[in-house]
Amino acid sequence: MAALDSLPPLREVIxxxxxxxxxALGQNFLLDLNLTQKVARTAGxxxxxxxxxxxxxxxxxxxxxxxxxxxxxxxxxxxARCLPALAEIADHYPGRLEVIEGDALKIDFxxxxxxxxxxxxANLPYNVGTQLLVNWLLPKTWPPFWQSLTLMFQKEVGExxxxxxxxxxxxxxxxxxxWRTHARMxxxxxxxxxxxxxxxxxxxxxxxxNENPIPCSVANLERITQAAFGQRRKMLRQxxxxxxxxxxxxxxxxxxxRRAETLSVEEFCRLANSx
Ligand code: SAM
Numbered sequence: 001m002a003a004l005d006s007l008p009p010l011r012e013v014i015x016x017x018x019x020x021x022x023x024a025l026g027q028n029f030l031l032d033l034n035l036t037q038k039v040a041r042t043a044g045x046x047x048x049x050x051x052x053x054x055x056x057x058x059x060x061x062x063x064x065x066x067x068x069x070x071x072x073x074x075x076x077x078x079x080a081r082c083l084p085a086l087a088e089i090a091d092h093y094p095g096r097l098e099v100i101e102g103d104a105l106k107i108d109f110x111x112x113x114x115x116x117x118x119x120x121x122a123n124l125p126y127n128v129g130t131q132l133l134v135n136w137l138l139p140k141t142w143p144p145f146w147q148s149l150t151l152m153f154q155k156e157v158g159e160x161x162x163x164x165x166x167x168x169x170x171x172x173x174x175x176x177x178x179w180r181t182h183a184r185m186x187x188x189x190x191x192x193x194x195x196x197x198x199x200x201x202x203x204x205x206x207x208x209x210n211e212n213p214i215p216c217s218v219a220n221l222e223r224i225t226q227a228a229f230g231q232r233r234k235m236l237r238q239x240x241x242x243x244x245x246x247x248x249x250x251x252x253x254x255x256x257x258r259r260a261e262t263l264s265v266e267e268f269c270r271l272a273n274s275x
Contacts, residue, residue, distance in 0.1 A: 026125025036064035113145035158203035220272035228260035
């Protein structure tokens, strides 16, 4: 395959800038630019698209996104050591890479999305990945400010995101993602593709908005899923007792003897609407 760009290999970048990986920051770098391209391609066309990236690190995925033609990349990185390496990429692609130093959990991505279509692509730090996804699933307005999310997670988290009823991985994440998006696992990435290798396999999840999710209060849906899956092996009449138990279930037309993992997203929304 032809070189992605004329920038130096990532190993050299990491060495030159002293970017030894820090576990506390969830740093497992993808150095294979063919793989980073494969991740970026999963997001579909990037022409005229602004991409938000969380945790660019030394910039492997950032380079792939830019090489594939994104109009602009806005990348949020917490580790200041990475900024000089990212500045080299910004010089190579004038006006197309903006780096924000900071904690992605504190960034209002919705407010940053001012012009044109936005896609979010990231190899997420494992310790904040789930929270970021939930934030992107629950923005102030829906349809959301993003056209798609292409995100790398530990495989077990990916399985929870795409899970539906009667699946062992089904829980709050599966209900939220199933309610508001179409989510699929695109492909796995083995530990040895990363430096340093994590203990588990990773997976790329691709989500696009469900334009017309069942109308339902987020707060009520959160209360119901929290109570129902908090005691997932119990019958719903028991686990939902603090929220109305049997009478709530009857009102929603759901058999009180069922368990949380057998309920479809539509049934969870019915419960939330009956609260
Ligand atoms: N994108 C690079 C790649 O694919 O090789 C690095 C991915 S690494 C798994 C996660 C990155 O997220 C690291 O660069 C880390 O410093 C950064 N990071 C960790 N916590 C963060 C946070 N709260 N906000 C922004 N970036 C964060």
